[in-house]
Amino acid sequence: MAVITLTSDFGYTDHYVAAVKARLLSLNPQATVVDISHGIEPFNIPQAEFVIRSVFHEFPEGTVHLIAVDTHGCRRGKYHAAKYRGHYFLVADNGLLSLITDGEPEVVVELQTDDMFLPSPAKDLLAPAALFLAKGGDIDVLGERTTSFRQLLNRQLRLNDHAITGHVIHVDRYGNLITNITRDSVETIAHGRAYTIHFGRETIGRVFPTYNQVDDGDCCCMFNSLGQLSIGINKGNASELLGLGFDSQVDVRFYPGS
Structure with a gap:
């Protein structure tokens, strides 16, 4: 069974x-x-x-x-x-x-x-x-x-040669902000270029393997086990402290020649 x-x-x-x-x-x-x-x-x-x-x-x-x-x-x-x-x-x-x-x-x-x-x-x-x-x-x-059932659409990424625009699609129990921006999408657009991540008033220039790679209270970005770009604060609630939540915009910007 x-x-x-x-x-x-x-x-x-x-x-x-x-x-x-x-x-x-x-x-x-x-x-x-x-x-x-x-x-x-x-x-x-x-x-x-x-x-x-x-x-x-x-x-x-x-x-x-x-x-x-x-x-x-x-x-x-x-x-x-x-x-x-x-x-x-x-x-x-x-x-x-x-x-x-x-x-x-x-x-x-x-x-x-x-x-x-x-x-x-x-x-x-x-x-x-x-x-x-x-x-x-x-x-x-x-x-x-039947083929008749209610249809809704998932949020889609906006991509061009120099930027990805996504959104927060989930806030977990710890206040981490999980986005629809994936590791694959970033690597596809980056082509080895450096990039920064922008959300609210924050700019992050590095992706860490885990949240505890930064000091307590510091904000950082990582790719979770599903390959989704996630924003968190080590030992803190990113959603509350940053004032962001479901559907908040997140941008990844790439720099030519870097």
Whole structure:
């Protein structure tokens, strides 16, 4: 039986997460359920997309990802099961699926439901569907195939010969600012040239391997394990101290002849 992961905006103080797990384990006590995060901010689709895209590929192929974020976000009450890169995703029709898959899932079906309104879609609809897929069930049994699901677009980089403009796409628990500027994009444009990184009122001229390579309280940039340019303050909260957050602009500028 495949692993089932849970991601939600339910938080950790209420019974909502436990209710979904109780449903899964009541239907199959042998189910393997792994929490990704339940600390997604309520209805925060970009945050959920970042967290899931950062880690889903670390799980074995065939893993089923139940995503209970903004589960009542669609007035039409649509919910989908999708297959993408060997993984399954169960999610409300709120645009999250298009972000995770870059709009190109291999298969999408609209889950069958006889109810016009589900008080707890994660528990009553997505959990049974997740178990069905985890046990090797055919996704097409869950509903009709569709190409109609809400589309959202990920932030795109702006590139030219002398600069890259990106944005902060996530602020982690430590206040680190994670951008959509990748190591590959920087190396492709740089061609060995020196560059500086600009954000807020700050200019940084060097990328370090880790944040602790600078003194406590100093700001630095690094590429994280996913190859994304990240801005942090050693032993400090960069988001709070720099006054930057989600969607803040970050520029990398290259210098001819250097």
